[in-house]
Structure formats: structure tokens, C-alpha cells
Amino acid sequence: MPRRAPFQVLVILAVVTLAGCERRGGCTGAYCGTLINAAVAEPPTLLPPSSENVVVGDIGEQLFLKLADVGMSTNTIGDEDFQPLLAQRWEWDGPLTLVFHLDPRARWQDGQPVTAADVEFTFNAYTDSAVGSPFRPKLRRIASVTQRDASTAVFRFHERYPEMFYDAVYHMRILPAHLLRAVPRDQWKTAPFGRQPVGDGPYRFVSWQAAQSLELVADSTFFLGRPPIRRLIWRFTPNLQVAVQQVIADQADVREQLVTPDNVERARAAKQLTIYPFRGNVYTYLGFNLRANGDTSKPNPIFADRDVRRALSMAVDRASLVKSTLGDLGKVPPGPMSSLLGIWDPEIRQLPYDTAQAARILNAHGWRDHDGDGIRDKNGQPLAFHILVPTTSVLRRQYARLLQEQFRAIGVQTDIDELEFSVVNERLSSGKFDTSVLSRGNDPSPGSGITQTWTRAGFGGSNFGRYYNAEFERVVDLAIAAPTRERARALWKAAMETINADAPGIFLYALENVAAVHSRFDNVQIRPDSWAALLRTWRIPPDRLIDRDRVER
Amino acid sequence: MTAVGGMWLVRRLVASVAIIVAVVTFVFILIHAAPGKPCAGQPGEAADPVVCEQLIRQFALDRPLYEQYWRYLVALAHGDFGYSFSLHRPVRDALAETIPFTLQLAGAALLLDFVLGLGLGIYQAGRVNRLPDVIIGNATLFIYSLPTFWLALLLLLVFGEKLGWFPVGGPNDPIFCPVIDSAYCLFDRLWHLVLPAATLGLVGAAGTARFQRAAMLEVASQDYVRTARAKGVPERRVVLRHQLRNALLSFITRFGLAFPFLLTGAVLIETIFAWPGMGRLAFDAILARDYALVTATALIASVVVVAGNLLADILLGIADPRLRVRGGGELENVTA
Numbered sequence: 001m002p003r004r005a006p007f008q009v010l011v012i013l014a015v016v017t018l019a020g021c022e023r024r025g026g027c028t029g030a031y032c033g034t035l036i037n038a039a040v041a042e043p044p045t046l047l048p049p050s051s052e053n054v055v056v057g058d059i060g061e062q063l064f065l066k067l068a069d070v071g072m073s074t075n076t077i078g079d080e081d082f083q084p085l086l087a088q089r090w091e092w093d094g095p096l097t098l099v100f101h102l103d104p105r106a107r108w109q110d111g112q113p114v115t116a117a118d119v120e121f122t123f124n125a126y127t128d129s130a131v132g133s134p135f136r137p138k139l140r141r142i143a144s145v146t147q148r149d150a151s152t153a154v155f156r157f158h159e160r161y162p163e164m165f166y167d168a169v170y171h172m173r174i175l176p177a178h179l180l181r182a183v184p185r186d187q188w189k190t191a192p193f194g195r196q197p198v199g200d201g202p203y204r205f206v207s208w209q210a211a212q213s214l215e216l217v218a219d220s221t222f223f224l225g226r227p228p229i230r231r232l233i234w235r236f237t238p239n240l241q242v243a244v245q246q247v248i249a250d251q252a253d254v255r256e257q258l259v260t261p262d263n264v265e266r267a268r269a270a271k272q273l274t275i276y277p278f279r280g281n282v283y284t285y286l287g288f289n290l291r292a293n294g295d296t297s298k299p300n301p302i303f304a305d306r307d308v309r310r311a312l313s314m315a316v317d318r319a320s321l322v323k324s325t326l327g328d329l330g331k332v333p334p335g336p337m338s339s340l341l342g343i344w345d346p347e348i349r350q351l352p353y354d355t356a357q358a359a360r361i362l363n364a365h366g367w368r369d370h371d372g373d374g375i376r377d378k379n380g381q382p383l384a385f386h387i388l389v390p391t392t393s394v395l396r397r398q399y400a401r402l403l404q405e406q407f408r409a410i411g412v413q414t415d416i417d418e419l420e421f422s423v424v425n426e427r428l429s430s431g432k433f434d435t436s437v438l439s440r441g442n443d444p445s446p447g448s449g450i451t452q453t454w455t456r457a458g459f460g461g462s463n464f465g466r467y468y469n470a471e472f473e474r475v476v477d478l479a480i481a482a483p484t485r486e487r488a489r490a491l492w493k494a495a496m497e498t499i500n501a502d503a504p505g506i507f508l509y510a511l512e513n514v515a516a517v518h519s520r521f522d523n524v525q526i527r528p529d530s531w532a533a534l535l536r537t538w539r540i541p542p543d544r545l546i547d548r549d550r551v552e553r
Numbered sequence: 554m555t556a557v558g559g560m561w562l563v564r565r566l567v568a569s570v571a572i573i574v575a576v577v578t579f580v581f582i583l584i585h586a587a588p589g590k591p592c593a594g595q596p597g598e599a600a601d602p603v604v605c606e607q608l609i610r611q612f613a614l615d616r617p618l619y620e621q622y623w624r625y626l627v628a629l630a631h632g633d634f635g636y637s638f639s640l641h642r643p644v645r646d647a648l649a650e651t652i653p654f655t656l657q658l659a660g661a662a663l664l665l666d667f668v669l670g671l672g673l674g675i676y677q678a679g680r681v682n683r684l685p686d687v688i689i690g691n692a693t694l695f696i697y698s699l700p701t702f703w704l705a706l707l708l709l710l711v712f713g714e715k716l717g718w719f720p721v722g723g724p725n726d727p728i729f730c731p732v733i734d735s736a737y738c739l740f741d742r743l744w745h746l747v748l749p750a751a752t753l754g755l756v757g758a759a760g761t762a763r764f765q766r767a768a769m770l771e772v773a774s775q776d777y778v779r780t781a782r783a784k785g786v787p788e789r790r791v792v793l794r795h796q797l798r799n800a801l802l803s804f805i806t807r808f809g810l811a812f813p814f815l816l817t818g819a820v821l822i823e824t825i826f827a828w829p830g831m832g833r834l835a836f837d838a839i840l841a842r843d844y845a846l847v848t849a850t851a852l853i854a855s856v857v858v859v860a861g862n863l864l865a866d867i868l869l870g871i872a873d874p875r876l877r878v879r880g881g882g883e884l885e886n887v888t889a
Contacts, residue, residue, distance in 0.1 A: 034728055044641050132607050186607070190641045210640075210650050211829030213727040233727050237827040238837070241706070245714045245721045422589030422842055548728045 026552050031218070033229040033540040033549045035521070037532075038243035038252035042211060042236040045194030048173040049126045049133035055234065058532040062216055062232060063199030064173035067100050067119070067153075070166070074444040074529050075342060077485050079165035085224070086114060086174055086200070087153075090165075098155040098168055099148070105223035108176045108200050116147035121177035130185035135171040138448060142167060161481050162488065163445055170443070174200070202227040202536035211236060228539035229521075230549075244516075247273065253518040256531040259511075260395070261327040267516040274519045279528035280511035281340040283333045284396065284439045286387070286403060287465045287505040288312075294432045296466060302385060303434075303465075309503040310351060311361035315410045317353045321402055322509045325395065333510040335496035336454055338442045340528050342485070343492035350500045359410055369411055376411040384413035385434035390421040396437040399508060403437075428464040436464070437508070444529045446492060447480040454499060467504035520544035558870075565866070569859045573852065580851035581625065584844055585618055591638060591842040608638055614844075625848065634852075635845030639838065644849045647834060652853065654724060655830035658753065658823065659815040661746050665754025666761055666811065671804065673758070674765020679792060681770060689762070697759035701818055705752045705825045712748060719748050722827035749826040753818045757811060764807050768800035775799070802873055809865025812858045 043056040048064055050056075067087040068079075075081040079090070087100040106114035123145035126133050141164075143156045155168045179198055183191045197205050202224070203216035214234040218227040235252055237243040244263045246252040248270045258264045267273050288309055292298035303309055322330045331339060334348035362368075367376040367383050376383040389400045397418055404414045414435075419427070427433050440462070442449040452458045455473050459466055472495055479491035500507075515531060517524055522541055525534040540549060591614065592605035609615050613624065628635060634644035673693065677686045696704075713721035724745050725731065730738035772778060773796055781795045782788075819832035827833075831850055838846035 036727065044639065130607075186611075190636075194641065207731065209731060209829075210647070211827075211833065212724060213731065215727070215731070231728075235723060235727055235827075237722050238824055238833065239722075239827065242709065242722045242825060242827060245709060246723075249714045249717055249721045251721055420589065420840065422840065426589050551728050 027230070027550045028545070029542055030539070031220075031226060031228055031230055032542070032545055034231040034233065034551065035229050035254060035535070035538070036233045036235055036252040036548070037254045037256070038246045039234045039236055040238060040240050040243050043214075045189060045191075046197045046205070046208075047188055047191060047194035048175070049122075049131055049135060050189045050194060052134040057530060059214065059216070059234060060173050061201070061530060061532045062203035062535060063197055063201045063205060064175065065106070065199075065201050066169050066173055067102075068165075068169040069533065070170065070444055070527070070529065072525070072527055073342075074340060074527070075485065076166040076170070076445040077162040077482075077488060082165060082169065087169075093154070095160045096143075096157045098157070098164065100153045100155070100168075102151045102153065103223060104151060106200055107221070107223065108179075109198050109204050109219060110176075110179070112176065112178055113150075114174065114176075114200050115150045116153040117150070118174050118177045119153035120145050120147050121181065122172050122175045125175060125180070125185065125188070126172050128185050131188050138167065138171045162483060163447060163480070166445060170445075176200070203232055222536075224536075227536040229535070232535065247516050247518075250518075253521070254515065256513070256515045256526075258514045258516055259329075261329055264329065264514050267514075270516075272519055273516045274521075274524070276515040276517055276524060276526055278513050278515065278526045278531070279339045280513040281338045281442050281529060282439055283336060283338045283442075283507065283510040284399070284437065285336060285505040285507045286316075286399075287436050287438045288503075289431060289433050289435065289465045290504065291431055291466050293434055294430070296431045300434075301381070302383065305365065306502060307361050307365055308367070310501075311358040311365075311410075312407070312412065313351045313503040313506045314354045314358040314361075315412070316403060316406050316506050316508075318506070318508055319353070321399065321406075325398060325402070326509060326511070329512050329514060330509040331512065333507045335500055336440070336450060336505070336507055337446065337496070337510070338440075339510045339512060340442055340444060341446045342444075343446050343489055343496070345489070345493055345496075348493050348500065349497045351503060355410055362410070367411075374408075374411060375413045382413055383411065384415070386415045386417050388417045388419065388424055388427060388433045388436035390424045391418050392421050393437075393439070396439065400437050403506075431464070431466070433464070438464070438505075447476075450476060450495075451480075454504070465504055467499075467502070469498060469502055472498045472502070520546065520549075562867075565863055569863060572859055573855045576855040577629075577848060577852050578622070581622055581844075581848050582618070584839070584842070584847045585621070587842070589842050591844065612636070612638055612845075625845075629852075634849040637838070637843050637846045639841035639843040639846065644845050647846065648831065648849060648853065651829055651831045651834045654828060655816075655819055655823070655832060657742075657746060658749055658819060658828055658830055661750035662753035662757060662815055662818075663811060665750060666757030667804070667808070668758075669754070670758035670761025671765055673762035674769060675792065675797060677762065677766040678769030678773065678796070679788075686766075690766075693759035693762045695759075696755055697763065699756065701752060701756055702821050702825060704756065705749070705822055708748050708752055709825070720745050722825075724828055749822050749828050752826075753815060753822050756818075757814060761804070761807055764803055765800065768803040769796055772796050772800045802869060805865050805868045805872060808868070809862040812861035816854050816857060 039055050041053065041055050043053050043059060044051055046056060046059060046063065048056065048060045065085045068082045068084050068090070070076060071081040071083050073081050086102055086106050088103040090098060090100045093099050100119070102114060102116060108114060123139070123142070125131055127136055127139055129136070141158050141161070143158050146154050148154050157164055176198060180193060183193065188194070195208060199205070202219055202222045204219050206215040206217050208214045213236060216232040218230045220226050235246065237246060240259060243252070244255055244258060244267065247255040248266055250272055258267055264275065268275055288303040290300055290303050292300050318332045322332055334344065334346055334350055337344055362376060362383070366378040369376050371377065387400045387403060389396050391397070400416045404416060407414050424436070428436060440449060440453055453462045454467055455463065455476060456468055475491055475495040475498060479488050479495055482488035482491055515526060520540050522539050524538055527533045590605065592608050613621060625635065634648065637644050637647055640647055673689055677689050680686045709721055712719045720726070724742060725738065726741050730741040733739055733742055778791060778795050781791045816832065819830055820836050821832070822828065823830040823833035824836055831853065835847065835850035838850060
């Protein structure tokens with residue numbers, strides 16, 4: 001027998017060992033299939049009221065049902081566009097009382113029925129300050145939730161308004177009272193249930209490998225129909241580019257937001273992927289601090305002047321910026337709104353791009369280049385300010401530099417402060433900034449987001465620049481209370497024109513989302529406010545199954 | 554071990570503990586003094602003041618810093634690393650899950666670093682100023698000067714996305730091998746380890762090769778090497794027995810220095826390759842201002858670095874008979 005070198009022997013051993021370890025597979029038919037989502041964040045917990053984290057929401061869609069949910073239109077006014085989930089039907093019992101009748105087939109995954117006691121328990125938990133749920137403020141107009149009988153839950157409201165139904169169903173995922181009642185409310189964030197939940201949704205929790213992946217499996221007994229995709233896996237990848245590469249390299253099936261035009265082009269070039277554009281829920285703006293930097297009791301020497309803010313807004317060519325940075329992935333918003341909102345209307349009046357007019361306004365207000373250094377000044381003070389931007393956002397940093405160039409063209413000097421996001425947030429919260437490139441995410445209702453960011457209700461919260469206009473707030477209140485969708489749209493248009501004229505910020509871009517999904521998936525429905533909301537309807541035709549779809553464990 | 558050697562070791566151990574305590578203290582103060590709050594939320598999103606207040610009270614973050622530090626030390630003395638408020642779990646659990654991954658990555662990178670670096674250094678030393686030496690010398694200089702993150706992204710793009718030879722991030726195949734329970738899954742882990750370990754290891758190997766080449770050349774001019782050649786000892790034996798053995802001192806020194814490089818490199822590499830190790834954990838903890846987690850990862854890192862250097866010093870003493878311990882507890886070159 002010839003003598004082999006040790007390395008050769010090792011290689012042969014490895015090949016023999018691998019050959020003996022064939023992949024376990026065999027599932028065939030309509031209920032096979034695995035979906036791997038390349039997620040860029042990991043949830044801190046899976047207990048829905050404990051976190052507003054996007055991934056908690058995505059996974060929550062599969063584990064915990066709401067009473068009903070918005071439809072593809074994302075209309076939040078009235079109840080006609082809502083789809084029943086846990087609630088089989090509902091009715092109004094007077095102007096302030098809403099009655100839900102639960103589907104008697106609904107079961108927790110431990111076999112217990114879902115009851116009105118669970119609904120009551122859920123409301124009490126979401127509104128308990130000890131739980132500290134970020135959804136609590138959104139439920140403030142619901143006075144109480146009680147159980148009439150085991151399958152009937154009654155919601156009572158403080159006041160009548162068009163989005164009563166939306167508030168009742170959208171923010172809360174119903175929780176199992178029998179499993180959570182014993183957990184002290186101030187320990188919910190750390191409860192073991194949050195890492196090993198038992199739900200009532202189309203998928204069951206299987207496992208969670210920290211910083212690696214999380215696996216769910218279809219509940220074949222789900223009362224609204226067995227989900228066709230058998231297994232869902234969230235693969236946690238902290239870097240967006242790597243997450244995109246995983247999808248392009250066919251090592252994941254879905255990346256729900258590609259974010260940059262370059263990523264979209266690369267995904268388009270991958271033969272196995274299909275591209276799905278959908279309305280985005282984020283807009284970005286340069287927010288002016290209307291109060292003095294670091295002292296909210298004094299007006300800002302530059303931005304307290306409405307005309308100066310208007311001039312700065314007119315100096316920015318928003319359309320060109322969007323075209324050069326985002327291409328088709330962004331639009332210039334007609335106000336502080338994302339394209340998700342139904343109030344988006346290109347007819348809303350906005351300040352034009354007009355550098356000559358901007359220069360005239362600044363001249364008229366005494367901001368001229370007196371010393372010939374290229375920078376406007378007044379009473380010896382240069383027209384100069386800082387732009388605060390978090391290092392975490394490549395796009396916003398890029399925008400800060402582009403804005404710097406555009407301001408320089410009309411004699412305004414800016415310095416960019418790129419800081420870590422926790423430092424940025426601390427500065428924003430304490431009012432220690434001049435301007436900042438900020439992004440806001442909207443839920444489908446314009447009421448909550450706009451109120452929190454652009455009215456007095458947001459002082460100390462998300463209205464970092466402390467913008468206030470009594471007329472704007474009056475119209476917003478009217479819009480929120482409008483009885484019909486048409487009336488609401490008209491009022492929102494008026495409100496947006498008011499804020500645009502005030503220019504408390506420059507509304508730079510609204511992102512359009514683009515998802516990349518493996519082409520073997522069929523019936524891909526993406527609801528703009530929550531891409532994962534309808535995953536339970538996606539399917540893979542049996543003739544398109546690949547290796548990872550067939551695997552049995 | 555002699556009494557003097559034992560005394561030296563005790564002194565080094567005491568000094569090591571002092572260094573670790575100093576590092577922990579420094580990191581504890583620094584992270585608490587850094588701007589930013591532990592409940593900052595997402596960029597541009599206002600943190601809920603109620604939630605923030607709850608968190609601050611729950612973890613006694615409103616207490617004076619000295620009190621928090623004392624509490625931390627007392628807990629640490631009881632083996633309690635504290636609670637991670639960003640992960641909602643004990644720090645000990647998070648560390649127990651991530652340290653093995655960092656050890657796998659650092660171990661593989663260290664192996665590649667020294668095997669490849671040593672081999673190249675020896676090979677170059679035997680062919681000084683000839684074409685292979687010039688080519689390898691320039692290649693190692695090129696790799697050594699590459700930013701690690703750039704090399705990582707390049708390897709991912711070429712070997713992961715374009716060629717599809719290796720997985721793009723992650724420690725395993727989440728479908729077939731969520732845990733290592735078969736030989737197939739063991740190979741799957743090694744397959745996933747290739748790109749991150751190569752990124753860390755190649756840069757290290759380039760440095761090691763240059764060190765080793767220089768050390769070999771320094772030894773080559775020594776009398777005992779010339780004597781061995783004059784006696785007719787085969788070249789292979791001269792290189793391996795006489796030259797390499799004496800040139801190993803610089804190699805051992807570099808071994809001690811490799812630990813800080815590997816641990817700092819791991820922070821970047823683990824984040825880019827989605828490798829669930831301690832480096833990525835530390836990075837996320839710093840961003841979240843997760844005080845307990847940041848301090849604990851700094852503690853572990855300092856223990857590893859100090860232990861690595863101690864080990865290197867011991868190995869130096871063993872490898873070189875000229876190095877002896879004097880009464881004062883310092884390693885001394887008795888021939889100098």
C-alpha cells in the first residue's frame with residue numbers, strides 16, 4: 001500500500017465524513033418552504049408592549065394578533081377598511097362605545113381559548129406606567145376596556161373622533177393573561193416570556209440564538225388558515241450592506257428595505273430576486289432650533305426670524321438633491337410627512353427653490369456680506385450655524401454636506417457636527433443644537449406623528465426645535481376631528497401649507513421603500529406600514545421549492 | 554521553578570490584577586462620563602421620559618458615581634457582572650454566549666497569523682533579496698497596510714457575493730445547522746469562519762512574516778550559525794535548529810502583542826461579518842451606553858491581554874536560557 005502524506009489522509013477523511021452527512025430534506029407539497037429575512041436589528045424582547053423596535057413589530061405580526069388591522073389602503077379613518085383578526089365582528093354601542101366579538105375559534109398556542117379577559121388584561125398592561133410601554137400615549141383617548149362576557153370586549157372612549165377604531169385595534173397585540181398575570185409589571189421587559197413567547201398568531205416561536213437568528217414555525221391549526229410558508233427565520237446582521245449581500249448571494253430570501261439606489265441596482269441584477277417597491281414611512285428634514293442653542297427660554301438669534309428660515313428654505317434645491325442622492329427611491333415631501341400617509345398631496349403649496357429671492361430676503365433683514373469674506377453678517381455676527389447629524393446614517397451625513405454647499409452659495413457658513421446617535425439625541429433633547437438633519441417614521445395616522453413633532457404637545461419630546469403656531473395647531477385639531485376622509489384631507493392640506501410657510505424645517509426627502517424578495521415566492525403582498533403583516537399569505541409553489549424549503553428537523 | 558522564579562510570577566500576577574482593576578476603573582469612569590444616555594432610543598426619536606426615569610431608578614444610575622462604582626466592585630467580587638439593560642438579561646449570560654465565538658475567531662486568526670507568517674518569514678530569510686523574497690516582501694507590506702474593514706468588505710464582495718464560495722456573514726447556516734450537532738455542521742462552522750478569520754489572520758500574518766524575516770536574518774550572521782554551516786550541517790537543519798530556534802524570541806514577543814490586536818480587530822470584524830462574538834457585543838453596548846456590559850467586556854478583554862503577555866514572558870524565559878530572573882523580579886538578559 002503506498003504511503004500517503006498526512007495532509008492527503010486528512011482531506012480524504014474530511015470528504016468521506018462530509019459525504020456521510022447529507023442534508024436532511026424531504027418536505028414536498030404546498031405547505032413546505034422557508035423564508036429567511038436578512039434583518040439589520042435584533043429585538044430586545046418579543047413581548048409586544050415592551051418595545052417599539054421595528055423587528056419586534058415584524059415578528060409580533062406572526063406571533064400575536066390584533067383585534068383587527070388596517071387594510072392595504074392604510075386608511076385609518078372609520079372602520080370600513082379594517083380587516084378582522086381576533087375579532088370576528090364589531091359594532092358601535094352609542095357614540096363612545098365599541099364592542100368587539102371575538103372569534104370563538106381563536107386559541108393560544110398552549111390550547112387555551114383567547115377571551116375578552118385577555119383583551120381587558122392587554123389594555124391594562126399597555127396603559128400601566130410600570131410596564132413603560134411606548135404605545136401608552138397612543139391609547140390615552142380610550143377610557144376603559146372591559147369584558148361583557150368571555151367572548152365580548154367593550155371599549156369606551158373619552159371623546160368621539162374619526163380614528164377611534166384605529167386607536168382601539170392598531171397599537172395593541174392581545175396578550176395571554178393566563179401566562180402573564182403572575183409577572184410583576186415592572187419586570188415585563190426582562191420577563192422570560194419575552195424570549196420564549198406563546199402567541200395566538202399564524203406562527204409559533206421555536207428558537208432564538210442571540211445575535212444570530214430567530215426561528216418561527218407555522219401553526220398548522222391557526223384558526224384563520226394554515227400559513228403556506230412553513231418556517232420563518234430572522235437572520236440578524238448588524239450591517240445593512242452585508243444584509244443586502246446575503247440576499248444577493250442567495251443566502252437569505254428577503255431584505256425589506258434596500259435603502260440606496262446602488263443596492264437596488266445590485267438586487268435587480270441578481271437573477272433569483274424580484275423587486276417590490278412600496279410606500280415608505282419615513283421623511284427627513286433639516287430642523288431649525290427656534291430657541292437659543294442650550295437655552296430654551298430665549299429665542300434663537302437666527303432661526304427665530306421666520307423670514308430668515310424661509311430664505312434658507314428657498315436656498316435649497318430639494319428636487320435636485322433627491323434626484324442626485326436617491327434617484328427613484330425618494331421624493332420631495334410636500335410637508336412633514338412620509339408617502340405612507342393618505343394626506344400626501346403634491347398640490348400642497350410649498351416654498352419655491354429661488355436663491356435670488358432668498359438673497360433678497362436676507363439682504364432686507366440686514367444679513368449682508370459687509371466685510372467681503374463671502375459670509376453674510378449682521379452687527380458683526382456672521383450668518384453661521386452648525387448642522388448636527390448622527391454618524392449612523394450615511395444618507396443624512398451626505399445630505400449635510402450637500403446642504404453645506406447650497407448654503408455656502410448664498411453666503412451662509414455651516415459646520416457639520418457628526419456625532420454618535422446617543423450624543424445627538426442628548427443634544428436634541430436638551431436643545432443644544434442649531435440645526436439637525438432628522439428622520440421621522442410615521443404610523444399610518446397623520447394625527448399622532450405630526451402632533452408629536454410639530455405642536456406644543458411635543459415640547460420635551462420630539463418637537464426638538466420647539467416650533468409653535470396657534471393657527472397650525474387649531475387646523476391640526478380640526479383635521480384630527482374631521483368626520484370624513486375628504487374633509488380631513490382638506491384640513492390637513494391647509495395645515496401643511498401653514499407649516500410650509502413658517503418653515504420650521506426644510507423637508508428634504510421621503511424615502512420610497514424597495515424590497516428584494518426571492519422569486520420563488522408567490523402571492524407576495526406587502527402592506528406599506530408593515531411589510532411582514534401579510535407574510536401568512538405568501539406561498540411557494542411546490543415546483544419552485546429549493547433545498548432549504550424541503551428541510552425537515 | 555526556582556524560588557526567585559516563583560516570586561517573579563507572584564509579583565507579575567499581582568501587577569496583572571492591578572492593571573485589570575485600573576482598566577475596569579478607567580472604563581467605568583469613562584463610559585459614565587461619556588455624553589449620551591442609556592435610554593437614548595433611535596436617532597431623532599425622543600426617548601420616553603417615563604421609561605427613561607424607570608430605567609435610571611431601576612439600575613441606580615441616579616446614585617453618585619463612587620457609589621455606583623462601589624456597588625459594581627462588590628457585585629463583581631461575588632461573580633456578578635450586573636444586568637444589561639439593552640439586552641434585558643444578565644451580562645454573564647450574554648458573555649457566556651459570545652466569548653466562545655470570539656475565541657473561535659481569534660484562535661483561527663492566530664493560527665493563520667503565526668503558521669503563515671512564520672512560514673513566509675522563514676522562506677524569505679532563506680532567499681534574501683531574491684525574487685521570491687522581493688515579491689513576498691511587497692505583498693506582505695501591501696496587506697499589512699490595508700485597513701482591516703476594507704479588506705473585510707473586499708473579501709465579502711469577491712468571495713461571498715460575486716463568487717459565492719463562502720457565506721456572507723453569520724456563524725452558521727440557520728436552516729441546516731442552527732447548532733453544531735454533526736460533523737457536517739462542524740464543517741459548516743469552519744466554512745463560515747474562513748472569511749472573518751482570513752481577514753484578521755492575513756493582516757497579522759503579513760506583520761509576523763516581516764518580523765520573522767528580520768529576526769532570522771539577524772540570527773543568520775551569528776557565529777554559531779556560521780560554525781554550523783562550516784561543520785557541514787545540512788542547510789535545513791541549520792535553518793530549523795540553529796537559526797529558527799534563536800529567532801523565536803521575537804516570535805514569542807509578537808505572540809504577546811497579538812492579543813490586543815486580535816481583540817480590537819474582532820470588534821470590527823464581528824460587526825461586519827455578523828459574527829456573534831464579544832467584540833460585536835461590546836460595540837453595541839457602547840452605542841447603547843449599556844454601562845454594565847461595556848465594563849464587563851473591557852474586563853474580559855483586559856484579562857485576556859494581560860494573561861497573553863504574561864504567558865509570552867514565561868515562554869521567553871523558557872525559550873532563552875540567557876534570560877534569567879533576578880531578585881528584583883524583572884526578566885534580565887544576562888548576556889547584555
